[in-house]
Amino acid sequence: MIVGIPKGLLYCRYQSFLDTFFYELGAEIITSPDTNKEILNAGVKYCIDEACLPVKIYHGHVASIKDKCDMIAIPRIMQLREREFICPKFCGLPEMVVSSIPDMPRTTMAPIYAMSKDRLYAWAKKTGSMVTHDTGRIKRALDSAIHEQQRFKGGIKDEGFRLNIALTGHPYNLYDSFINMNIVKKLNKLGVGVITEEYADESIIDDQVKKLYKKPFWSFARNSYGFAVHSAQSKAVDGIIYISSFACGIDSVVIELIKDKTDDFPFMVIKLDEHTGEAGLDTRVEAFVDMLERTR
Amino acid sequence: MKVTFPHMGNIYIAAKALMDGLGVEYVIPPFTNKAALEIGSLHSPEEICLPFKIMIGNYMQAIEQGADTVILTGSCGPCRFGEYCEMQMNLMKRLGHNLDFIVLDVPLDIGAKELLNRIGKVSGASTKTKAQKLKAAVDAFKVMHLIDDIEAKARFLTGYEATKGAFKRLLNSCKAEAMNCKTPEEMLKLLYDYRSRLDKVKTDKNKKPIKIAIIGEIYTIIEPFSNLYIEDKLMDYGVSTKKTLTPSWWYKNLVLSPLKLNQLEIKRKARDYLPLGIGGHARECIGEAVLAHDEGFDGAIQIFPMGCMPEIVSKAILPKISREKDFPIMTLVVDEMTGEAGYVTRIEAFVDLLERRKNNVLSGC
Ligand code: SF4
Ligand code: SF4
Numbered sequence: 001m002i003v004g005i006p007k008g009l010l011y012c013r014y015q016s017f018l019d020t021f022f023y024e025l026g027a028e029i030i031t032s033p034d035t036n037k038e039i040l041n042a043g044v045k046y047c048i049d050e051a052c053l054p055v056k057i058y059h060g061h062v063a064s065i066k067d068k069c070d071m072i073a074i075p076r077i078m079q080l081r082e083r084e085f086i087c088p089k090f091c092g093l094p095e096m097v098v099s100s101i102p103d104m105p106r107t108t109m110a111p112i113y114a115m116s117k118d119r120l121y122a123w124a125k126k127t128g129s130m131v132t133h134d135t136g137r138i139k140r141a142l143d144s145a146i147h148e149q150q151r152f153k154g155g156i157k158d159e160g161f162r163l164n165i166a167l168t169g170h171p172y173n174l175y176d177s178f179i180n181m182n183i184v185k186k187l188n189k190l191g192v193g194v195i196t197e198e199y200a201d202e203s204i205i206d207d208q209v210k211k212l213y214k215k216p217f218w219s220f221a222r223n224s225y226g227f228a229v230h231s232a233q234s235k236a237v238d239g240i241i242y243i244s245s246f247a248c249g250i251d252s253v254v255i256e257l258i259k260d261k262t263d264d265f266p267f268m269v270i271k272l273d274e275h276t277g278e279a280g281l282d283t284r285v286e287a288f289v290d291m292l293e294r295t296r
Numbered sequence: 297m298k299v300t301f302p303h304m305g306n307i308y309i310a311a312k313a314l315m316d317g318l319g320v321e322y323v324i325p326p327f328t329n330k331a332a333l334e335i336g337s338l339h340s341p342e343e344i345c346l347p348f349k350i351m352i353g354n355y356m357q358a359i360e361q362g363a364d365t366v367i368l369t370g371s372c373g374p375c376r377f378g379e380y381c382e383m384q385m386n387l388m389k390r391l392g393h394n395l396d397f398i399v400l401d402v403p404l405d406i407g408a409k410e411l412l413n414r415i416g417k418v419s420g421a422s423t424k425t426k427a428q429k430l431k432a433a434v435d436a437f438k439v440m441h442l443i444d445d446i447e448a449k450a451r452f453l454t455g456y457e458a459t460k461g462a463f464k465r466l467l468n469s470c471k472a473e474a475m476n477c478k479t480p481e482e483m484l485k486l487l488y489d490y491r492s493r494l495d496k497v498k499t500d501k502n503k504k505p506i507k508i509a510i511i512g513e514i515y516t517i518i519e520p521f522s523n524l525y526i527e528d529k530l531m532d533y534g535v536s537t538k539k540t541l542t543p544s545w546w547y548k549n550l551v552l553s554p555l556k557l558n559q560l561e562i563k564r565k566a567r568d569y570l571p572l573g574i575g576g577h578a579r580e581c582i583g584e585a586v587l588a589h590d591e592g593f594d595g596a597i598q599i600f601p602m603g604c605m606p607e608i609v610s611k612a613i614l615p616k617i618s619r620e621k622d623f624p625i626m627t628l629v630v631d632e633m634t635g636e637a638g639y640v641t642r643i644e645a646f647v648d649l650l651e652r653r654k655n656n657v658l659s660g661c
Contacts, residue, residue, distance in 0.1 A: 048612045050602070050629065078572070091574035092609035099569075099616040111572055212382060249605045252343035253383065260386045 001131055003027040004069030004105070007034065008058035009090070010077065012175040017149040018073060021124070024141035025131040030069055032061040035178035039064055044274050046101045053179065053245040053273050054172045055089050055096070062097050062104075071106040071130055078111045080219040087218065087250055106130065117146070155198025156184060163292050164193040166231040168224045169243035169251070173272065180243050181278050183270070183285065187241075190289045195237060197227035204230045212257070221254045232262040238292045239266035241285075246273040266292055297321065297396075297421045300363035302351035303328050305518035306447065307543045309471065310440035313480040317432025318422040323363040325354040328521035332357050337632045339391060341383075346522055346601035346631055347515040348380055355388060355395065365396040367418065435480040442487040444542040446470060449494050451527055455505025455536030458498035464531045466490070466497060506595075506650045509588035510539040511581045513600035513607045516630055517541050523599050523630060524639055533647055538593070540584050541577060562587060569613050576606025585617050585625060594650040595624040597643075602631035624649060 003022045005011065011018065011031075022029050032039065035057055043060030062072060074094045077086055089096070094109050110126035113119040121142060128138035154175070156167065165187065173179055174196060184194050197205075205226030224242070231237050242258070244251040255269055268288045270281065299322045301311055308324050315322040326332070332353030339356075340349040355366060368381050381399045388395045398414050419429050450467040457463050470490040477483035508530060516522045517539055530537050540562065566583035573579045581598060588596050598614060600607035611627050618625045626646045628639065 048608065050608045050611060076572075085575065088575035088578060088606040088609055091572060092570060092578060092606075092613070095570050096609055096612040099613045109571075246343075247603050247608075249343075249345065249603055252341055252603070256341045256344070256383055256386075260383075260390075 001027045001071070002069040003029050003131065004062075004065040004072045005029060005031045006058060006061035006065065006072065006074070007032045008061040008176075009054055009093075009172050010075065011172075013152075013154060013171045014075065014149065016152045017145045018075065020148040021128075021141050021145035022073065022131065024144050025128055025137060027131050030065055032064045035061070035176050040178075040274060047096075048100065050247065051089070051096075052247045054170065054176075055093075056274065057176075057179065058093070059097060059100060063101055066101065066104055069105060071108070072104070073108050073127070076109065076111050077114070079113045079115060082115055084219045084222065086220065087248075117142075120146070153198060155196040157195045157199045158188065158193030161188075161193030162191060163239075163289070163296070164195060164237045165239045165241050165292070166228060166237045167194045167196050167241050167243070168228050170220055170224075170245075170248075173243040173245060179272060180270075181276075181281055183241070183243065183281075186282065186285055187289070190286065192289055192292070195231075197223045200227045200230060208261075218250050218254075221250050225254050225257055228258045228267075229261045232258075232265040232267070238296060239268065239288065241288070242267070242269045244269055244271050246271050266295065297365050297418075298323055298363050299365045299367060299418060299421075300325055300355065300358035301367045302354045303519060303521075304515060305520070305543055306440070306443045306471075309443050309474050309483075310436045310543070312475065312477075313439040313483050314432055314436035316478070316483075317424075317435055317480045318419060318429060319424055320418060320421050323358045323361045325358040325361075325363075328354065328519060333521070333632055339387060343603065344383075345603055347519070348384070349632065350519065350522060351380070352384065352387065355384075355393075359393055359395070364394070365398060365418075367398045367400065432480065435484060439474075439480065439483060439487065440543055442484070442491060443471070443474070446487065446491050446494060448538070448542070449491075451531060451537045453494070453497070453499060453536070454531045455507065455534055456499040456501060456503050457534075458500050460534065461532075462497050463494075464528070466493065504654070505534060505536045506647060506654065507536045507538070507593040508647075508650070509584055509593050509596040510537055510599065511541075511584045511588070511596050512577075512598040512610070512627075513581075513604050514541045514577050516599045516601050518543060522601070523628070524634065524636060526597070526599065526628075526643065529640065529643060530647070533644075535647060538588070540587075541580065565590070569617060570610070574606055574609060576604065578606035578610045581607065581610040582613055582617070585614060585623070586621070589617070589621045589623040594654060595626070595646065597646065598625060598627045600627075600629060602629050624653070 005018055005022070019029060039060035040057060041060070042063040043056035043058065046063055047056040047059040066072060074097055076094050077090045079085060094107050098104050098107055108127045108130065110123045112123045124138055124142040128141060132138065167174060167184070187194055205223055208226040208229045209222055228240050228242065231240060242255060244255065259267065268284070270284065297320070299315065299320055303325060312324060328350055333350055335356050336349035336351070336353030340352050381397060385397050398417050400414060422429060447467060450463040454463045473486055474483055477486060510517055510527065518541065520527065527537055562580050562583035565586040566579045569586070570579050570582045585596050598611065614625045614627070617623065626642065628642065
């Protein structure tokens with residue numbers, strides 16, 4: 001049994017979990033290549049026009065492996081923490097993909113509620129049974145997957161730069177260097193260090209979030225918001241860059257909430273879609289860094 | 297205290313009944329209009345969805361008439377609607393308006409005590425007795441159901457009317473007269489009266505009108521300005537329409553959702569295509585499309601504001617339903633740039649298509 005795992009969206013964060021789980025079940029795993037031009041083009045072709053860039057690219061990843069595997073693992077992440085949600089597009093991801101791409105192999109459909117091990121097990125049982133009927137094995141696979149995931153840290157924290165910025169946004173925009181056109185390298189080259197939210201304290205994020213009238217209820221938004229506002233208020237960095245995609249409803253809210261709390265702290269939003277040109281991005285990043293130099 | 301609220305379909309009629317019953321001062325914002333949309337868009341974040349912008353426009357126009365308190369329902373879910381209040385409060389403050397926001401939320405999130413507290417803020421301004429207040433609330437809900445009921449009936453029966461425009465005229469005069477009522481009792485009486493008058497309008501049961509279900513994002517379905525009065529347009533073409541999402545549906549859904557009693561039918565219908573709720577009303581949209589097909593409708597029109605996350609998911613799924621069930625579905629995405637001309641052309645073309653299909657079937661080819 002060959003299981004295909006598309007490398008788009010939250011794979012960058014849950015890679016250890018997904019790979020380990022299917023590996024331990026005894027499946028052969030293939031992943032799609034890193035995002036590239038063909039993947040982008042396939043995504044734009046299959047996915048509906050109104051979707052955001054990361055979702056289009058995800059469709060491209062699926063298309064690139066669908067004929068090479070017996071089933072595709074499309075995580076349907078419904079909830080990571082109690083009373084929090086994530087983007088509707090994650091919750092409906094399997095349906096979006098199977099309705100848009102023809103001749104799909106079998107796909108995983110079970111929802112993931114990651115708040116407790118019991119609820120994760122419900123997912124594992126359904127998903128694992130597509131590969132093996134050995135429930136003991138499924139249980140063990142889940143255990144190892146959770147274990148591997150807990151060891152995963154991720155994130156960026158550059159040291160030794162004169163200027164530093166907080167880089168924030170959804171993980172797939174931050175860690176897919178095709179999507180963001182290698183922004184981290186670009187910044188480093190300009191003498192700017194980067195730090196991401198993985199290196200912020202949970203408690204700092206909680207503190208900031210509590211100050212909102214109403215708790216934000218998107219798990220990733222919560223992190224971006226708390227991290228950005230804290231970075232600005234504590235002046236731990238010289239500026240903030242938020243990488244976003246057009247047509248992302250969640251970002252449109254979070255960016256406003258951040259702006260509202262950070263006054264005139266240097267804050268740049270980079271919005272991406274399939275038409276974004278690299279030259280324009282370079283100019284904006286350079287101008288922002290120049291501004292940081294001057295105001296320092 | 298002078299209370300106002302954003303427009304959402306017929307809610308203003310029920311709100312009038314409630315405030316009249318409570319004896320609280322209120323301002324009904326002018327019906328959503330071009331100017332409201334323009335000021336709303338000017339001050340709102342560019343990428344926020346259309347409902348947000350229009351609501352800001354409603355507040356600004358209500359402030360001009362002296363409103364100082366906004367009642368807002370922010371239901372929690374993986375959609376932006378729940379975040380509206382926070383942002384709208386910030387925005388209005390930045391614009392220099394000292395508005396009080398009363399956010400009525402689902403108890404689980406704010407706690408039942410806090411909810412009562414917030415409701416108390418409104419009813420505290422009322423000098424009526426407790427029993428009178430309760431009656432005002434009950435009357436308001438009755439009004440909401442009645443007017444939604446009347447509207448639904450009128451829109452559906454349009455296709456069968458013997459005299460063109462009869463139902464539209466009746467519906468319009470009903471709404472206009474409701475706003476002239478001085479008390480909730482008077483309004484209820486009027487609405488009951490209109491409801492029975494509906495049954496007396498001459499219809500031709502042998503007609504085979506085109507029937508279209510309106511599905512999609514709740515605000516753009518309910519607030520006619522935002523969908524460029526699509527239901528009125530379809531009425532003019534003699535098309536029968538149906539929508540499940542109405543303010544009274546919304547209320548029922550909110551209140552009943554903890555009991556999971558709501559919308560069993562729609563959920564069942566959605567199962568093959570979208571078995572889980574993903575936020576907003578995407579599952580309803582899918583379920584209604586299937587339901588409309590099963591009920592013998594000729595087609596469905598999905599409406600949503602640009603960038604609407606849950607409806608983008610539905611839009612990706614709808615073509616599959618359309619393919620598998622041979623059921624035409626058209627999607628209209630609206631935003632502040634939507635041009636009337638192109639929009640009307642698309643609606644007309646869709647109605648033409650449905651007519652052609654119907655005639656083909658009838659003539660057996
Ligand atoms: S959170 Fe934003 S970028 Fe991510 S899938 Fe949803 S809409 Fe797209
Ligand atoms: S359902 Fe759509 S229109 Fe409504 S708040 Fe959510 S994104 Fe905006």
